Amino acid sequence: TMSSSENPSTSLFREYLRIRTVHPDPDYGNQFLVRVAKDIGLESRKVKLSSGRDILVMTWQGTDPKLKSVILNSHIDVVPVYEDLWTHPPFAAHKDEAGNIYARGTQDMKCVTIQYLEALRQLKSDGSHFPRTIHLTLVPDEETGGHTGMELFVDYPEFKDLNPGITLDEGLASPTEEFSVFYGEKCPWWITVHCRGD
Numbered sequence: 001t002m003s004s005s006e007n008p009s010t011s012l013f014r015e016y017l018r019i020r021t022v023h024p025d026p027d028y029g030n031q032f033l034v035r036v037a038k039d040i041g042l043e044s045r046k047v048k049l050s051s052g053r054d055i056l057v058m059t060w061q062g063t064d065p066k067l068k069s070v071i072l073n074s075h076i077d078v079v080p081v082y083e084d085l086w087t088h089p090p091f092a093a094h095k096d097e098a099g100n101i102y103a104r105g106t107q108d109m110k111c112v113t114i115q116y117l118e119a120l121r122q123l124k125s126d127g128s129h130f131p132r133t134i135h136l137t138l139v140p141d142e143e144t145g146g147h148t149g150m151e152l153f154v155d156y157p158e159f160k161d162l163n164p165g166i167t168l169d170e171g172l173a174s175p176t177e178e179f180s181v182f183y184g185e186k187c188p189w190w191i192t193v194h195c196r197g198d
């Protein structure tokens with residue numbers, strides 16, 4: 001069968017796609033992610049936010065932990081579906097004969113999370129070491145604006161303790177052979193607006 005020859009990374013991706021982290025009531029149990037972290041040999045911990053949501057942080061300690069870290073960020077939640085408009089059930093992660101995988105979250109952005117994890121698994125199993133610590137941050141509620149997730153987390157001491165130097169997060173799919181990279185998308189740009197009363 002197709003599944004017996006499937007790349008384990010693909011199987012893990014499909015397993016993650018079947019977890020219904022869909023708004024408005026996402027399954028944020030995170031057992032799957034904690035299990036994968038443990039399997040790879042990453043330390044994982046949860047930071048509880050004042051919103052009641054958890055941020056999951058996975059860490060691969062660098063050989064020079066004083067250096068600023070690399071943060072690989074991704075959101076766990078996905079937007080809702082109109083299930084009757086789908087050719088395959090959106091939380092079944094069906095793979096067709098051509099190898100296309102159908103699910104809410106395939107592009108946005110469970111693919112990226114599994115890519116981070118499987119890249120780290122490969123590097124660790126190759127015996128690689130890096131000076132900088134690498135953190136995976138897995139955040140809730142991006143699709144509803146992040147006000148109960150990342151927006152809170154960045155003001156927590158647990159975030160500053162990550163000692164971030166650079167962060168990767170999602171991009172967008174490209175219909176061509178070119179990849180798009182969002183450069184400095186979230187840089188602050190302060191402007192002053194003067195409103196005169198006359």
Ligand SMILES: [Zn+2]
Nearest residue numbers: 075108109170
């Ligand atoms: Zn997204």
